[in-house]
Amino acid sequence: MTSSAALAQNTQPVRAKGPLVWLDLDQKELDDAYDQAVYAPNRDIVIKRVARNSELVRERIGVPKRFPYGRAAIEAVDVFTTKMPNAPVMLFVHGGAWRVGRATQYHYPAEMFVNAGAHYVVADFNNVIEPEAGGSLLFMADQIRRATAWVYKNAKTFGGDPERLYISGHSSGGHWAGVLLTTDWQKDFGLPANIIKGGIAGSGMFDLKPVRMSARSNYVKFTDADEQQLSAQRHLDKLVAPVAVVHGTLETREFQRQSRDFAAAVKALGKPVTLSVMEGYNHFEVMEALGNPYSLFGRAALDMMKLRPA
Numbered sequence: 001m002t003s004s005a006a007l008a009q010n011t012q013p014v015r016a017k018g019p020l021v022w023l024d025l026d027q028k029e030l031d032d033a034y035d036q037a038v039y040a041p042n043r044d045i046v047i048k049r050v051a052r053n054s055e056l057v058r059e060r061i062g063v064p065k066r067f068p069y070g071r072a073a074i075e076a077v078d079v080f081t082t083k084m085p086n087a088p089v090m091l092f093v094h095g096g097a098w099r100v101g102r103a104t105q106y107h108y109p110a111e112m113f114v115n116a117g118a119h120y121v122v123a124d125f126n127n128v129i130e131p132e133a134g135g136s137l138l139f140m141a142d143q144i145r146r147a148t149a150w151v152y153k154n155a156k157t158f159g160g161d162p163e164r165l166y167i168s169g170h171s172s173g174g175h176w177a178g179v180l181l182t183t184d185w186q187k188d189f190g191l192p193a194n195i196i197k198g199g200i201a202g203s204g205m206f207d208l209k210p211v212r213m214s215a216r217s218n219y220v221k222f223t224d225a226d227e228q229q230l231s232a233q234r235h236l237d238k239l240v241a242p243v244a245v246v247h248g249t250l251e252t253r254e255f256q257r258q259s260r261d262f263a264a265a266v267k268a269l270g271k272p273v274t275l276s277v278m279e280g281y282n283h284f285e286v287m288e289a290l291g292n293p294y295s296l297f298g299r300a301a302l303d304m305m306k307l308r309p310a
Contacts, residue, residue, distance in 0.1 A: 015028075017029075021213060022210045022213055023210075025253075025254075030210065030213060030214050030254070031214050031215040032252070033210075033214070033252045033253055033254035033255070034210075034211055034214040034215065034216055034252070034254060034255075035215065035252075036097075036171070036251070036252065036255075036282075036283040036284065038252070039250065039251060039252045039282060039283065040250070040282040040283050040284050040285075042282070042284070042285075043283075043284050046284040046285060046287070046288055047105075047284065049288065050105065050106070050108050050287070050288050050291075051105050053108040053291065054104060054105055054106065054107035054108045056108075057107050057108055057110050057111050058107060060111060061080065061110065061111055061114060062080075064078040064079050064080045064107065064110070064122075065078075065079045065081065065158060066078055066079070067079060067150070067154070067157075067158075069123075069146055069147045069149075069150035069151075070143065070146055070147075072126075072132065074124050074125060074126055074132075075124070075125065075143060075146070075147070076103075076124050077091075077103070077121050077122065077123050077124065077147055077150065077151060078103045078104070078107065078121065078122045078124070079119060079120075079121050079158050080107070080110040080113070080114050080119065080120040080121075081114070081119050081158055081159055082113070082114045082115075082116075082117055082118055082119055082159075084117040084118075085159060086159065086160070086161045087117055087118055087119055087159060087160060087161060087164075088117075088118045088119070088160070088161055088164035088165070088166065088305050088307070089118065089119045089121060089151060089155050089160040089161070089162075089164065089165050089166065090113050090118050090119070090120050090121065090166050090167075090168060090301065090305065091121045091122075091123065091147075091148060091151050091165065091166070091167045091168070092106060092109065092120065092121065092122050092123070092167075092168050092169060092173070092290075093123055093144055093167065093168070093169035093173040093176040093177060093180070094106045094122065094123075094169070094170070094173045095169065095170045095171025095172040095173040095174065095175075095203075095287070096127065096171065096172060096173075097171070097172055097216065098127060098128040098137065098140065098172045098175075098216075098220060099127045099128050099129045099219060100127060101127065102124060103122040103123065103124040106122050107122065108288075108290075108291045109290045109291040109298070111291070112290075112291050112292070112293050112298060112302075112309070112310075113301075115309075115310030116293070116302055116305075116307040116308065116309060116310050117307055117310075118305055118307060119155075119158060119159065119160045121151055123143075123144060123147040123148075125140055125143040125144055125147065126139065126140065126143060127140075128140055128219065128220055129219050134221070135219065135220055135221030136221060136226070137220060137222075137226045137230055138223075138225065138226055138229065138230070140176075141176070141179060141229075141230060144176050144179070144180065145179075145180065145183055145188070145189070148165075148167065148180055148183075148195075148196070149185075149189045149191060149195075151165060152165050152191060152195045153191075162195075163197070164197055164305070165195060165196055165197060166196065166197055166198045166199065166200070166301075166304055166305055167180050167181070167196055167198075167199045167200070168199065168200040168201075168202070168290070168301055169200075169201060169202065169204065170202035170203055170204075170286065170287045170290065171202070171203050171204065171283065171287065172204075172205070173202075173204075174201040174202045174203050174204020174205070175201075175204045175205040175206070175230075175232075177199050177200065177201040177202075177204060178199075178201055178204055178205075178206045178232030178233070178243075178262065179230055179232055180196060180199065181196060181199045181201075181232065181239055181241055181243060182232045182235035182236065182238045182239050183238065184238055193238075193240055194240050194241065196241050197241055198241050198242045198243070198244070198304040198305070199241055199242075199243045199244070199304075200243075200244045200245075200246065200297070200300050200301050200304055201243060201244070201245050201246070201259075201262070202246045202247070202286055202287065202290065202297055203246065203247050203248065203251060203255055203259065203283055203286050203287070204245075204255075204258065204259065204262070205255070205258050206231065206232045206233040206258055206259075206261070206262035207231045207232075207233045207234065207258065207261070207262075208222070208226065208227045208230060208231045209227060209231070210254060212226075212227055232262070233261070233262050233265050236265060236266060236269055236271070239266065239269075239271055242271075242272035242273070242274075242304065243263075243266060243271075243272070243273050243274075244273070244274045244275075244276065244300040244301075244303075244304055245259050245262060245263040245273065245274065245275045245276070246259070246275075246276045246277075246278065246286065246296060246297045246300055247259040247260075247276075247277060247278070247286065248277070248278040248279075248280070248281030248282055248283065248285060248286040249277060249278065249279050249280060249281065250280060250281055250282035250283075250285075251281075251282060251283045251286070252283070255283065259275065260275065263275040274300065276296040276297070276299075276300050277296075278295070278296050278297065293309035293310075294309070
């Protein structure tokens with residue numbers, strides 16, 4: 001006999017597909033494609049887990065040093081230092097759909113990098129929904145670029161080698177990793193064009209056109225300047241460092257496509273790029289994996305820095 005639950009499931013109305021707005025996606029599908037919660041039912045569990053693991057890392061290796069890179073209280077970087085002299089530096093830019101997150105939540109990978117012989121730095125910055133940012137991604141970009149410039153110029157003060165500065169990021173942080181890799185450091189900051197020696201972009205966004213068309217426009221004040229200037233895939237002429245791209249097979253279709261297309265575009269220009277696909281991982285599980293040197297995300301970061309797990 002068919003159960004009432006099964007019967008109810010079988011009689012659920014099928015949603016009628018609306019007009020296509022991007023590729024083969026209607027508006028709801030596009031909105032869902034840029035909302036990871038739709039694809040990752042364990043989101044809150046993983047976020048709580050990495051926050052707790054960040055606490056445990058601080059208990060084991062100590063709290064980080066904190067240095068300001070700007071005048072605002074939020075404009076600072078957390079620095080976990082290794083005992084190795086003149087060590088390479090990994091700067092991590094956190095995600096959170098541009099609207100949530102603080103550096104303290106992303107301390108969990110520090111132990112892996114410190115034990116492998118690298119300094120681990122996490123930048124703090126305003127989220128786009130905060131009054132200071134006023135919905136502007138360009139405001140955030142300025143902060144994150146200034147944080148990167150500060151790390152390069154001041155690495156020696158905490159035992160780092162400025163000529164071995166690497167960046168990484170996940171989700172909207174993966175987007176920022178692409179932006180940093182395609183920033184004109186000579187023109188905008190008077191620094192060498194190659195201050196970044198390599199980047200790891202996890203589950204990022206590299207062309208903002210479809211993102212702008214999605215529900216994210218409800219809290220981001222997208223402009224033509226935002227879309228153009230902060231779409232890394234449109235500025236690959238400025239890419240001078242190797243890049244590693246990582247995504248999971250359980251992420252949204254659009255996040256997977258963004259990573260594939262970005263990696264393919266870099267490869268088509270003959271520039272060094274790798275693409276690692278994490279089988280069976282959703283968006284937040286990919287994020288968590290950065291702290292594991294044997295995951296594809298953690299391994300990509302250590303390989304980029306020519307380091308081995310401790």
